[in-house]
Amino acid sequence: MTKQELFLYIIRKESFLCVGLDTDIKKIPSRLLQEDDPIFAFNQAIIDATQAYCVAYKLNLAFYESLGIKGQIALEKTAAYIRRKYPDQFIIADAKRGDIGNTSEMYARAIFESADFDAITVAPYMGEDSVKPFLAYPDKWVILLALTSNKGSRDFQLTTDATGERLFEKVLKKSQEWATDEQMMYVVGATQGKMFEDIRKIVPDHFLLVPGVGAQGGSLEEVARYGLNSKCGLLVNSSRQIIYADSTERFAEAAHNEARKLQEEMSKYLRWIPNLK
Amino acid sequence: MTKQELFLYIIRKESFLCVGLDTDIKKIPSRLLQEDDPIFAFNQAIIDATQAYCVAYKLNLAFYESLGIKGQIALEKTAAYIRRKYPDQFIIADAKRGDIGNTSEMYARAIFESADFDAITVAPYMGEDSVKPFLAYPDKWVILLALTSNKGSRDFQLTTDATGERLFEKVLKKSQEWATDEQMMYVVGATQGKMFEDIRKIVPDHFLLVPGVGAQGGSLEEVARYGLNSKCGLLVNSSRQIIYADSTERFAEAAHNEARKLQEEMSKYLRWIPNLK
Numbered sequence: 001m002t003k004q005e006l007f008l009y010i011i012r013k014e015s016f017l018c019v020g021l022d023t024d025i026k027k028i029p030s031r032l033l034q035e036d037d038p039i040f041a042f043n044q045a046i047i048d049a050t051q052a053y054c055v056a057y058k059l060n061l062a063f064y065e066s067l068g069i070k071g072q073i074a075l076e077k078t079a080a081y082i083r084r085k086y087p088d089q090f091i092i093a094d095a096k097r098g099d100i101g102n103t104s105e106m107y108a109r110a111i112f113e114s115a116d117f118d119a120i121t122v123a124p125y126m127g128e129d130s131v132k133p134f135l136a137y138p139d140k141w142v143i144l145l146a147l148t149s150n151k152g153s154r155d156f157q158l159t160t161d162a163t164g165e166r167l168f169e170k171v172l173k174k175s176q177e178w179a180t181d182e183q184m185m186y187v188v189g190a191t192q193g194k195m196f197e198d199i200r201k202i203v204p205d206h207f208l209l210v211p212g213v214g215a216q217g218g219s220l221e222e223v224a225r226y227g228l229n230s231k232c233g234l235l236v237n238s239s240r241q242i243i244y245a246d247s248t249e250r251f252a253e254a255a256h257n258e259a260r261k262l263q264e265e266m267s268k269y270l271r272w273i274p275n276l277k
Numbered sequence: 278m279t280k281q282e283l284f285l286y287i288i289r290k291e292s293f294l295c296v297g298l299d300t301d302i303k304k305i306p307s308r309l310l311q312e313d314d315p316i317f318a319f320n321q322a323i324i325d326a327t328q329a330y331c332v333a334y335k336l337n338l339a340f341y342e343s344l345g346i347k348g349q350i351a352l353e354k355t356a357a358y359i360r361r362k363y364p365d366q367f368i369i370a371d372a373k374r375g376d377i378g379n380t381s382e383m384y385a386r387a388i389f390e391s392a393d394f395d396a397i398t399v400a401p402y403m404g405e406d407s408v409k410p411f412l413a414y415p416d417k418w419v420i421l422l423a424l425t426s427n428k429g430s431r432d433f434q435l436t437t438d439a440t441g442e443r444l445f446e447k448v449l450k451k452s453q454e455w456a457t458d459e460q461m462m463y464v465v466g467a468t469q470g471k472m473f474e475d476i477r478k479i480v481p482d483h484f485l486l487v488p489g490v491g492a493q494g495g496s497l498e499e500v501a502r503y504g505l506n507s508k509c510g511l512l513v514n515s516s517r518q519i520i521y522a523d524s525t526e527r528f529a530e531a532a533h534n535e536a537r538k539l540q541e542e543m544s545k546y547l548r549w550i551p552n553l554k
Contacts, residue, residue, distance in 0.1 A: 022380070062376060062383035068391040072349045098400060099339060099373050100427040100493075103299070106339035114345040123375060125402045125422055127429020145402055150377040152404020155451055162439050174432055216377075 001090055001118055001139070003182050003207065007231045009055050009088055011276070014267035016232050018056035018092065018209065019259060020239025021046065021078065022063050027244055029251055039067070039074035040081075042251075046243050047082060049252040053263035056090035056235050057082055058209075059117075079115050090118050090235070092209070096145060098123040104133040112137045119143050121187060121209070124171045128178055135179050142184050146171050147199065149189025149212030172202045181206040188227070190218020190236065196226030207233050213262075214241030220262070224269035232270065238262060278367055278395055278416070280459050280484065284508045286332050286365055288553070291544035293509050295333035295369065295486065296536060297516025298323065298355065299340050304521055306528055316344070316351035317358075319528075323520050324359060326529040330540035333367035333512050334359055335486075336394075356392050367512070368395050369486070373422060375400040381410040389414045396420050398464060398486070401448045405455055412456050419461050423448050424476065426466025426489030449479045458483040465504075467495020467513065473503030484510050490539075491518030497539070501546035509547065515539060 001009075010016050021043050025033075028042045035041040047057065059078060064071035082089050097107045097120065104122075111120045112134075119141035122131055134142045147157055147168040157168040175184060181203070188199055190212035199208070208227055212218035213236055220236060227234050238258070246254030270276065278286075287293050298320050302310075305319045312318040324334065336355060341348035359366050374384040374397065388397045389411075396418035399408055411419045424434055424445040434445040452461060458480070465476055467489035476485070485504060489495035490513055497513060504511050515535070523531030547553065 024383075060376075060380055060383075062374070062380045062387065065387035066383040066391060068353065068387070069346060069349050071387075072346050076345065094376075096374065096376050096400070096403075097339070099337075099371075100425070100488075103337055103339045106301075106337075106343040110339065110342035110345070110348075114343060123373070123400045123402050125400050125433060126373075126425050126427060127432030127434070129427050129429040131429075148377070148403050150403060150406050152406040152408075155404030156402060156444065156447065157404070159438055159444070159447060161436055162441075164439075167433065167436070167444065170433065170436060211377075 003231065006055070006090060006207070010232045011270070013055050014270060015053055015055055015263040016234045016236055016266055016270070017054040017259060017262050018058050018235045018237040019046070019050050019054045019242055020058045020060060020211070020237045021243065022060045022239040023243065024063055025067060027247070029247060029249060031249065037074055037077065039064070039071065040077045043074070043078045044081060045252040046255050047086070049256040050242060050259040051086050051089065053259040056092060058092040058094045058237050060094040060239070076115055079117060083116055092143065093117040093120045096121050096123045098126050098130040100126065101129045101133055104130050108134045108137065112140050119185070121145065124175065131175065131178055135183055142179065143209050144171065144175050144184060144186050146186040147188050147192050147195060149191045149216050149218065153189065169198070169202060172199065185209055187211065190220070190223050191216055193219070193222050194226060196223065200227065200229065204229060205231070205233070207235060209235045209237060211237045214238045220265055221269070224272070228269060228272060230273060232273065236266070280508065283332070283367060283484070287509045288547070290332050291547060292330055292332055292540040293511045293513055293543055293547070294331040294536060294539050295335050295512045295514040296323070296327050296331045296519055297335045297337060297488070297514045298520065299337045299516040300520065301340055302344060304524070306524060306526060308526065314351055314354065316341070316348065317354045320351070320355045321358060322529040323532050324363070326533040327519065327536040328363050328366065330536040333369060335369040335371050335514050337371040337516070353392055356394060360393055369420065370394040370397045373398050373400045375403050375407040377403070378406045378410055381407050385411045385414065389417050396462070398422065401452065408452065408455055412460055419456065420486050421448065421452055421461060421463050423463040424465050424469050424472060426468045426493050426495065430466065446475070446479060449476065462486055464488065467497070467500050468493055470496070470499050471503060473500065477504065477506065481506060482508070482510070484512060486512045486514060488514045491515045497542055498546070501549065505546065505549060507550060509550065513543070
């Protein structure tokens with residue numbers, strides 16, 4: 001999917017919501033445990049219930065890997081289900097991978113060939129040759145960690161060099177030598193609030209994937225205020241707030257309502273974009 | 278496995294060799310492709326041929342993930358095979374994971390519960406709460422990326438702060454607040470040569486996992502000279518040089534010979550440790 005296609009899809013849906021399928025077998029309604037594949041059954045219900053209000057799904061690979069082979073099967077089935085039934089949706093593998101070149105190549109094969117994700121999150125610590133193999137797929141995206149939503153983001157991401165430049169800023173700058181905003185996005189946590197202003201100075205045109213709204217405490221309005229650009233430039237993720245909105249049989253209906261609420265809020269903020277027809 | 282147990286095992290085997298099972302379906306002898314599980318068949322042969330000369334196996338998860346479900350099955354079978362047949366071997370999941378707390382918890386479950394690895398490699402970019410969940414398993418190890426073997430290590434790991442401290446040094450220092458040398462090791466690439474001197478000033482007692490000998494060009498002698506400490510403190514990994522030493526039917530014999538050659542060299546260097554009986 002190109003940047004322009006993603007933008008047009010956002011405008012059509014009046015939403016920049018990404019639903020995070022952090023599906024935990026310990027948190028899904030007990031009835032589903034009788035299904036052949038409870039994780040997939042849950043995901044399918046959540047996807048059908050939320051797809052009208054979102055433009056992307058993010059599958060956090062950890063949750064699937066924690067279940068071994070069964071989890072891997074549920075992951076692949078889920079990605080394939082979205083691709084088949086809702087082909088316009090942007091599908092993100094939240095993997096935070098990154099390794100030496102020949103190894104990142106293997107991860108790229110896993111995410112873009114074995115499965116058919118549109119994007120993968122990548123950790124920048126190992127530098128250019130750990131990121132490049134993911135960029136060899138021209139219609140696929142790398143979403144590089146820049147400033148994450150967690151407390152530990154302060155440990156290294158905010159350290160400054162002799163010129164006062166912070167590590168996440170260095171990541172934003174350096175990585176622009178590797179790819180343009182047509183193939184690279186950045187992870188910036190919603191909890192970082194006004195930091196979005198600093199980030200937009202370095203990457204005015206890039207899409208940002210923004211986790212941390214909801215359970216982690218980030219404000220959607222603040223993210224929109226400081227993060228929106230002329231092509232929207234935001235995919236805001238919500239996981240727990242949507243998929244675990246209700247722990248009973250009515251989980252899908254509750255997820256539907258939460259996703260709609262976020263979409264309605266987002267549709268207001270999208271009107272802040274100037275000259276949008 | 279405790280640090281002392283690992284040290285005693287190293288002394289007994291006169292080796293600090295870790296064999297990297299970076300098994301690529303495209304590189305294994307064609308006869309094996311007729312097996313039910315070619316990757317596992319290859320690994321089994323390599324393990325049986327090398328176990329006398331090494332103390333650890335490192336499974337690079339990317340290579341298995343690139344094959345989807347089948348790869349996942351081969352991975353789990355391989356780890357279980359080592360555990361059952363050679364229970365003293367230290368088994369490393371080279372995963373380079375790291376995510377917000379509740380997600381790292383899931384990765385920890387995958388690596389230490391679904392599978393039974395002794396250690397996992399973790400990327401430090403997201404800081405303390407991304408690493409801590411892996412430390413909740415008292416008999417398991419975190420191997421944190423510090424200074425990697427690839428060219429891209431220069432992009433961020435070597436950047437200096439206002440006081441002249443490099444990022445990898447900051448990682449080495451800060452992470453010592455999270456765990457001791459009884460539960461944490463560091464990845465330091467063999468290609469970093471004399472940098473080991475600087476690293477040993479900060480982490481004199483820790484074990485270091487050292488990739489990059491062989492295909493990547495690092496020198497084993499140099500690593501030993503600057504890296505050894507009184508408890509050995511090194512696990513030196515070799516992957517391609519051993520497992521692809523020969524591409525014919527004789528691959529296992531060739532792997533055996535390569536592993537033995539490295540072990541013999543290592544046994545010399547181990548004598549450099551003072552007061553070793």
